[in-house]
Amino acid sequence: MTIERELETIDVNVNVGPQHPATHGVFRMILTVDGELVVDLEPVIGYLHRGAEKLSENCDYRQAIGFQDRTEYLAQFNAEQCYCIAVEKLMGLEVPERAEYIRVILAELNRIASHFMFMGALGTDLGAFGTPYMYAFRERERMQDLFEEITGDRMMYSYFRVGGLAWEVPEDFVERTRWVVKEARQGVADIDGLLTENEVFLARSRGIGAMTAEQAIDWGLSGPMLRASGVRFDLRRAEPYSIYDRLEFDIPVGERGDVYDRYLVRLEEMRQSARIVEQCLDQMPKDGPIVAPGLKRVLRPPPGEVYMRAENPRGEYGIYLISKGADKPYRLKIRSPAFCNLSALRTMTVGQYVADAVVILGSVDIVLSEVDR
Amino acid sequence: MIADNPWIDAIVRTLLVVLLVIVVALILIWLERKVAGRIQMRLGPMVVGPYGLLQSVADAIKLLTKEDLRPDTADRWVFELAPFVAFMPSVLTLISLPFTADLFVRNLELGLFYIVAVSGLSIVGLLMAGWGSANKYALLGAVRAAAQLISYEIPLVLAILGVAMVAGTLNLADIVNGQGRVPYIAWQPLGFAIFIIATLAELYRNPFDIPTADSEIVGGPFIEYSGIRWAMFFFAEYINVFVFSVLGSLVFLGGWNWPLGNEVGWPLQVVLILVKTSAMLFLFMWLRVSLPRLRIDQLMSFCWQVLLPFAFLGIIINGFVLVYEWPDVMLGLLSGVAALIAGAAVYRGSRRAVPRQPWSLVSARGID
Numbered sequence: 122m123t124i125e126r127e128l129e130t131i132d133v134n135v136n137v138g139p140q141h142p143a144t145h146g147v148f149r150m151i152l153t154v155d156g157e158l159v160v161d162l163e164p165v166i167g168y169l170h171r172g173a174e175k176l177s178e179n180c181d182y183r184q185a186i187g188f189q190d191r192t193e194y195l196a197q198f199n200a201e202q203c204y205c206i207a208v209e210k211l212m213g214l215e216v217p218e219r220a221e222y223i224r225v226i227l228a229e230l231n232r233i234a235s236h237f238m239f240m241g242a243l244g245t246d247l248g249a250f251g252t253p254y255m256y257a258f259r260e261r262e263r264m265q266d267l268f269e270e271i272t273g274d275r276m277m278y279s280y281f282r283v284g285g286l287a288w289e290v291p292e293d294f295v296e297r298t299r300w301v302v303k304e305a306r307q308g309v310a311d312i313d314g315l316l317t318e319n320e321v322f323l324a325r326s327r328g329i330g331a332m333t334a335e336q337a338i339d340w341g342l343s344g345p346m347l348r349a350s351g352v353r354f355d356l357r358r359a360e361p362y363s364i365y366d367r368l369e370f371d372i373p374v375g376e377r378g379d380v381y382d383r384y385l386v387r388l389e390e391m392r393q394s395a396r397i398v399e400q401c402l403d404q405m406p407k408d409g410p411i412v413a414p415g416l417k418r419v420l421r422p423p424p425g426e427v428y429m430r431a432e433n434p435r436g437e438y439g440i441y442l443i444s445k446g447a448d449k450p451y452r453l454k455i456r457s458p459a460f461c462n463l464s465a466l467r468t469m470t471v472g473q474y475v476a477d478a479v480v481i482l483g484s485v486d487i488v489l490s491e492v493d494r
Numbered sequence: 495m496i497a498d499n500p501w502i503d504a505i506v507r508t509l510l511v512v513l514l515v516i517v518v519a520l521i522l523i524w525l526e527r528k529v530a531g532r533i534q535m536r537l538g539p540m541v542v543g544p545y546g547l548l549q550s551v552a553d554a555i556k557l558l559t560k561e562d563l564r565p566d567t568a569d570r571w572v573f574e575l576a577p578f579v580a581f582m583p584s585v586l587t588l589i590s591l592p593f594t595a596d597l598f599v600r601n602l603e604l605g606l607f608y609i610v611a612v613s614g615l616s617i618v619g620l621l622m623a624g625w626g627s628a629n630k631y632a633l634l635g636a637v638r639a640a641a642q643l644i645s646y647e648i649p650l651v652l653a654i655l656g657v658a659m660v661a662g663t664l665n666l667a668d669i670v671n672g673q674g675r676v677p678y679i680a681w682q683p684l685g686f687a688i689f690i691i692a693t694l695a696e697l698y699r700n701p702f703d704i705p706t707a708d709s710e711i712v713g714g715p716f717i718e719y720s721g722i723r724w725a726m727f728f729f730a731e732y733i734n735v736f737v738f739s740v741l742g743s744l745v746f747l748g749g750w751n752w753p754l755g756n757e758v759g760w761p762l763q764v765v766l767i768l769v770k771t772s773a774m775l776f777l778f779m780w781l782r783v784s785l786p787r788l789r790i791d792q793l794m795s796f797c798w799q800v801l802l803p804f805a806f807l808g809i810i811i812n813g814f815v816l817v818y819e820w821p822d823v824m825l826g827l828l829s830g831v832a833a834l835i836a837g838a839a840v841y842r843g844s845r846r847a848v849p850r851q852p853w854s855l856v857s858a859r860g861i862d
Contacts, residue, residue, distance in 0.1 A: 135630050143709040157634075157790055246709050248787025250700055255534035320844040321701045321786045475634070476710050476789045 146489030207429035246483035260308030285412035344436025350378030560721035572626030580619025635714020639705035670749035677748030743770035
């Protein structure tokens with residue numbers, strides 16, 4: 122008589138974060154692993170909750186712009202733009218053309234900078250020894266220098282205003298920006314050459330964390346995550362705001378919705394953003410007002426509510442604003458794209474390897490202060 | 495013989511090895527930071543000493559003065575002994591490495607066998623560290639390290655075995671002398687490629703740094719170590735890199751042989767071995783900085799499905815050529831063709847699993 126006994130194994134809980142190099146901030150995952158396989162994942166968020174929405178309700182409309190920078194600290198201009206447009210919609214303000222162009226240029230540059238950050242972080246999550254990070258940061262640094270020259274700050278720009286811009290851009294803005302875009306294109310090519318066709322990168326990113334188009338829509342994904350799954354939806358095209366209806370650009374779409382497609386979509390988006398910036402620089406009026414005329418010092422939008430959504434580097438960034446006629450927003454709600462994208466993390470990760478969990482998290486491209494707000 | 499008395503001779507040679515260990519480790523750490531810095535458009539260490547040369551010394555002093563922490567839950571003796579167990583094999587391997595025709599501690603008849611066997615022992619130290627730390631990351635890392643080392647030892651040994659077959663000896667000095675003007679890399683390109691890849695895995699360096707993966711398990715077995723115990727793991731790692739670079743240059747690159755003639759004096763021999771070893775070291779550093787990391791299952795399947803069959807193929811080719819006494823050129827030709835096939839297989843394989851489809855760019859203007 123033979124005694125057959127299966128080797129008994131137990132699942133182990135492994136805590137990743139909030140202090141962990143791969144969590145992009147203070148995110149925490151409680152992984153249940155069976156050997157190297159992830160059988161369950163519980164995300165824990167809230168370590169960076171500062172109550173940005175509530176704080177904004179205690180500031181007047183202009184002061185609340187600063188909280189947008191602190192909420193979305195990798196794509197500050199995009200967040201500021203969305204908020205400003207929301208308030209302008211509420212007030213029925215017309216923004217001067219030159220200000221619109223400068224806003225779009227800065228927002229698209231910021232999108233490139235944010236995607237550079239993604240490329241570097243993804244490379245590090247995949248275990249590259251910091252080289253993609255350094256390549257990406259060289260380009261990002263040039264943009265930050267430009268932003269600093271314009272706004273006076275490297276991170277918390279607070280440059281857009283309801284109705285226009287805070288002040289005029291420097292005189293050499295057009296030439297500087299053209300040079301920065303040219304360099305950024307070279308930087309994109311460098312990243313492309315370093316990662317896209319690398320066998321190890323292919324092995325690690327293809328077929329990992331795949332989401333079908335239906336799944337992506339069901340989970341409410343947006344931005345590059347959604348487009349990587351094959352849904353051609355870009356708010357700049359679907360609901361053109363600002364001057365996006367005058368610009369020509371393509372919307373890259375992935376086919377398998379895996380990490381590799383998310384990477385490719387972002388890579389192509391950077392090229393398209395560079396295209397947009399170049400068009401804007403050509404079309405931009407040489408001079409003119411940068412603030413809507415006749416603005417009062419204290420903004421009191423008429424009672425009403427508005428929902429403005431904009432295509433941010435991470436997806437659909439939404440501002441829901443209720444005004445009761447006072448100088449402060451009655452309610453300000455931020456629809457955070459990274460938060461919604463992150464909600465699908467468990468679905469994407471369970472059944473994959475521990476090492477993949479890190480890569481999938483990296484492919485979501487989270488900004489924790491935006492997730493927690 | 496350095497001294498007449500065999501005891502004094504042995505002690506002097508051992509002291510030289512210990513000195514070599516320290517100097518080599520410090521220089522390699524500095525060099526790696528410098529090379530990585532240059533590749534990443536940085537300067538690397540620049541502050542301590544000229545070109546930051548003394549940076550490793552400063553780091554070593556800092557690590558020496560740090561508190562030697564031990565977690566409460568750790569298995570005390572296992573935890574505290576692990577660095578020594580990991581460190582000793584790398585020193586032991588240095589003993590039997592001949593650097594030039596007469597600069598060595600003890601040239602063993604079975605030198606090649608000895609080095610491969612002893613260097614594999616360091617895994618015991620890693621396992622002890624992983625188990626003794628009472629930390630899940632450390633345990634994961636240690637288990638990964640063990641699985642990786644056991645798998646990659648086989649293709650490594652097979653690659654070296656090919657050379658031993660051709661040379662007809664396991665004595666490293668004889669292997670070098672047997673190469674003459676043409677190093678074995680010309681006759682064994684497949685073996686050399688497998689040796690490099692398997693060595694990367696043995697040394698836990700990118701793209702095979704899975705046991706210590708920074709972005710997943712944060713240093714693996716070393717996570718709970720601090721101060722000098724952690725530094726010993728680091729030292730052992732770099733000594734191993736050095737040992738395998740020397741081994742590679744001896745076995746495949748012709749060691750101290752000058753390609754334009756066999757007999758050269760010892761100063762030139764030292765220069766030659768230094769140059770060849772540096773080339774290997776630079777290759778390892780270059781690969782480390784350029785490549786992302788594989789996943790543990792991919793690592794395993796790569797070993798068993800690609801490296802191992804081709805390593806056996808190399809042995810078979812060697813066997814045929816030696817038994818039927820075909821000319822040496824056939825050896826290089828067949829091995830080169832096999833290496834190309836292996837490369838093509840990897841290239842195709844990495845793109846096959848999920849076929850890459852043509853990029854679909856849809857100009858949205860006018861369509862939506």
